[in-house]
Amino acid sequence: MLQKSHKSVAPKVGFVSLGCAKALVDSERILTQLRAEGYEFAPEYAKSDVVIVNTCGFLDSAREESLSAIGEALAENGKVIVTGCMGATPELIRNRYPDVLAITGPQQYESVVNAVHKVIPPQHDPHFDLLPPQGVKLTPRHYAYLKISEGCNNRCSFCIIPKLRGDLVSRPAGDVLAEAERLVQSGVKELLVISQDTSAYGIDTKYAKSDWKGREVRAKFLDLCRELGSLGAWVRLHYVYPYPHVDEVIALMSDGKILPYLDIPFQHASPKILKSMRRPASSEKVLDRIHAWRKQCPDMTLRSTFIVGFPGETEEDFQFLLNWLQEAQLDRVGCFRYENVSDADSNTTPGHVSEEVKEERWNRFMATQQAISTARLKSKVGKTIPVLIDEVDENGIVGRSQGDAPEIDGVVHIKSAKRLLPGSIVPVAVTASDAYDLFGAY
């Protein structure tokens, strides 16, 4: 559970995991969530900002062991959150340790993560966070983030991730697949593959092979996607760069093995600005590639993010971007106005753009994309599509299509007289659409 340490300002969590395999799955779920939110794990109490103790209460001896682990964490660190089986009898813990910050029961991942947020909030940076810009929202049990690597070998001029987290360090394929399988076994229906540069997976280890169920699997983008696609959950790829080898996974999408969805942070289209940003993969062949992907997999959803008002961006560069956007017909797009980030190289790039111009370009960009998104969603009206149910409450039933990642994309509003449960996948007849969402019936 301990991570390779890079010089970092990320909040640090200490973790003590006691008990059986189920408790271990709970621990992994909590750790996965915290990791996806940018927390790091500390090997020592003294280096932790808070310590989580996942307890076991099955036998008296296990309870005693759990209580003494809590006592040790309190003595060594002072800020302790208790979860797991002993959380079902909080009075036993409170009687002995009234200073424990929070106590939650088994499988209450969301409550544990909430308690961590209260002690040390996640550090949110809209440029770099792997989670959505709306901030941290707790992941319901039916989807999970699967982080396949740490760090990044690129050196984009506006980004400080490599300075903070170092170069790419890929997890062995066997480890990623074991985690993915455990998640699916514990009820996860959708795996969201994340990293800083997903398509670079395994480059650092020269695609090292590792054991997965008695077979050797390479730490390679295509191989990992193929294996993940066999687990029986939706597999959604985030932070993929348009390197030529990405073409290889499109067949897995058209065969229904992984979701026909690619999240590619293009950031810009003007060759001059991309060069100044030091972005990996040039824009030249990207449009051809997008057209070829769509030909092979017509249902593909393409999502991206862009920065407008990057230093040196002229009206001509910006117009190039708008024209490119029209040509690319991306389904989902997020857009940031450029901001300096402390320690980023682009801070000293000449030609900073005024706030008024940034704002004006952002509005033009959003209006252009909104028209594209509206038209693309309209083309789904009349079709019947699989929808993963996210929420069922007095306000209605809300789910997501294969083209909607949680938090960052749209949703499907469903009318149904049937009793639907979050996490189920149902065929929905799409009856209407707007700029972001679909509406349908089941």
Ligand code: SF4
């Ligand atoms: S690809 Fe660029 S923007 Fe993304 S983490 Fe690496 S350096 Fe930062």
